[in-house]
Amino acid sequence: xxxxxxxxxxxxxxxxxxxxxxxxxxxxxxxxxxxxxxxxxxxxxxxxxxxxxxxxxxxxxxxxxxxxxxxxxxxxxxxxxxxxxxxxxxxxxxxxxxxxxxxxxxxxxxxxxxxxxxxxxxxxxxxxxxxxxxxxxxxxxxxxxxxxxxxxxxxxxxxxxxxxxxxxxxxxxxxxxxxxxxxxxxxxxxxxxxxxxxxxxxxxxxxxxxxxxxxxxxxxxxxxxxxxxxxxxxxxxxxxx
Amino acid sequence: xxxxxxxxxxxxxxxxxxxxxxxxxxxxxxxxxxxxxxxxxxxxxxxxxxxxxxxxxxxxxxxxxxxxxxxxxxxxxxxxxxxxxxxxxxxxxxxxxxxxxxxxxxxxxxxxxxxxxxxxxxxxxxxxxxxxxxxxxxxxxxxxxxxxxxxxxxxxxxxxxxxxxxxxxxxxxxxxxxxxxxxxxxxxxxxxxxxxxxxxxxxxxxxxxxxxxxxxxxxxxxxxxxxxxxxxxxxxxxxxx
Numbered sequence: 001x002x003x004x005x006x007x008x009x010x011x012x013x014x015x016x017x018x019x020x021x022x023x024x025x026x027x028x029x030x031x032x033x034x035x036x037x038x039x040x041x042x043x044x045x046x047x048x049x050x051x052x053x054x055x056x057x058x059x060x061x062x063x064x065x066x067x068x069x070x071x072x073x074x075x076x077x078x079x080x081x082x083x084x085x086x087x088x089x090x091x092x093x094x095x096x097x098x099x100x101x102x103x104x105x106x107x108x109x110x111x112x113x114x115x116x117x118x119x120x121x122x123x124x125x126x127x128x129x130x131x132x133x134x135x136x137x138x139x140x141x142x143x144x145x146x147x148x149x150x151x152x153x154x155x156x157x158x159x160x161x162x163x164x165x166x167x168x169x170x171x172x173x174x175x176x177x178x179x180x181x182x183x184x185x186x187x188x189x190x191x192x193x194x195x196x197x198x199x200x201x202x203x204x205x206x207x208x209x210x211x212x213x214x215x216x217x218x219x220x221x222x223x224x225x226x227x228x229x230x231x232x233x234x235x236x237x238x239x240x241x
Numbered sequence: 242x243x244x245x246x247x248x249x250x251x252x253x254x255x256x257x258x259x260x261x262x263x264x265x266x267x268x269x270x271x272x273x274x275x276x277x278x279x280x281x282x283x284x285x286x287x288x289x290x291x292x293x294x295x296x297x298x299x300x301x302x303x304x305x306x307x308x309x310x311x312x313x314x315x316x317x318x319x320x321x322x323x324x325x326x327x328x329x330x331x332x333x334x335x336x337x338x339x340x341x342x343x344x345x346x347x348x349x350x351x352x353x354x355x356x357x358x359x360x361x362x363x364x365x366x367x368x369x370x371x372x373x374x375x376x377x378x379x380x381x382x383x384x385x386x387x388x389x390x391x392x393x394x395x396x397x398x399x400x401x402x403x404x405x406x407x408x409x410x411x412x413x414x415x416x417x418x419x420x421x422x423x424x425x426x427x428x429x430x431x432x433x434x435x436x437x438x439x440x441x442x443x444x445x446x447x448x449x450x451x452x453x454x455x456x457x458x459x460x461x462x463x464x465x466x467x468x469x470x471x472x473x474x475x476x477x478x479x480x481x482x
Binding site for chain 1: 393394396397398400401402408409410411413414415417418422425426438447448458461462465466467469470471472473474475476477478479480481482
């Protein structure tokens with residue numbers, strides 16, 4: 001399983017991905033699910049992947065390959081983020097064409113989803129959620145975040161605290177709390193985490209860190225947030241029963 | 242959809258169910274998902290249902306019918322909670338035998354799950370989770386709660402605050418917070434709610450209330466909990482990014 005979350009703020013974007021993959025509980029591995037395409041000063045794009053790992057890796061491979069081919073349309077040449085999202089969808093459809101029949105023969109679901117976010121010079125930062133069929137939606141003014149993978153455990157805190165006017169630091173803190181709730185409830189989501197922050201108009205990566213389970217700030221969040229919840233819980237009056 | 246949660250405590254049990262059903266977003270209705278079988282002084286059993294409404298209602302019907310038949314084995318005559326859970330599983334298998342082929346013809350999944358809890362004189366309170374196949378598991382010392390239906394949004398708070406030594410009032414408060422998180426995130430879960438509390442060894446219902454969306458305590462919980470979360474969130478130090 002996977003959990004990835006990205007927030008789109010007035011001041012920039014925050015991306016957080018776990019790195020655990022599993023093909024059954026006896027086959028758990030660590031794979032990076034975050035891919036960064038950066039041309040400092042011109043564009044920075046971040047792709048996060050969920051679903052079938054072979055499909056996600058094949059899509060990332062096609063995108064990376066095109067990005068270094070001077071004759072190909074790629075995320076490095078796309079005129080805007082919308083066209084970049086189209087390229088991700090097309091790469092996914094290419095993989096589908098190659099693999100879907102074999103998947104069907106083996107009873108495997110063709111299942112992949114992506115978050116693509118970033119900024120290309122001349123545009124504001126934009127955020128997309130790309131589905132298995134290669135179609136996608138874009139975050140609007142009312143949508144400060146997208147999630148893929150095991151989204152439910154970590155959604156309530158996002159709904160309650162994240163708005164477009166949240167700061168990058170607040171959105172990072174919230175993404176880590178959301179990840180913590182997910183990790184506690186689903187064994188197949190786990191550290192290390194990939195955290196990436198972009199400041200609006202910087203057109204380069206602001207922060208890109210790998211957060212291990214023993215990371216000091218993440219450990220503080222994990223214990224302090226549980227403690228805060230218990231404290232808040234006990235502070236509310238009990239019902240009469 | 243549905244959300245039901247039951248907690249098993251040293252001092253008794255708390256059951257909470259929503260009442261919204263939907264067959265598509267244009268067909269939303271209110272149906273009671275909690276059924277009570279009480280013989281004060283001898284036993285009290287609570288059944289909560291999730292999944293296909295026709296299946297759940299058929300199972301409840303068979304159980305209620307048997308309960309008033311002096312010649313039938315029923316939840317009123319079962320010597321212990323385990324045998325009562327067997328009866329629920331058997332009722333479900335009877336419905337499966339009648340309906341499963343037709344469901345298959347129409348491409349409908351045969352999908353139902355139940356929480357059965359309560360106490361029969363001579364035993365401690367016991368709690369069971371019954372699956373579509375009629376098999377079931379029982380809560381043990383390490384398991385203070387079971388959920389059925391849309392369980393994920395409301396799970397983190399249960400994991401963080403409920404233990405066997407929580408009071409009935411605390412468990413009620415926690416169940417309502419867990420329900421609130423679920424209602425906020427899934428439109429197909431909604432009030433009115435059915436709340437029921439049992440005190441250990443009372444062998445009768447302690448509290449059984451229908452909680453409407455405008456219930457004073459629930460409204461307080463809904464607004465105060467969100468406020469507490471935001472407060473706790475902002476009180477934690479921000480990361481350096």
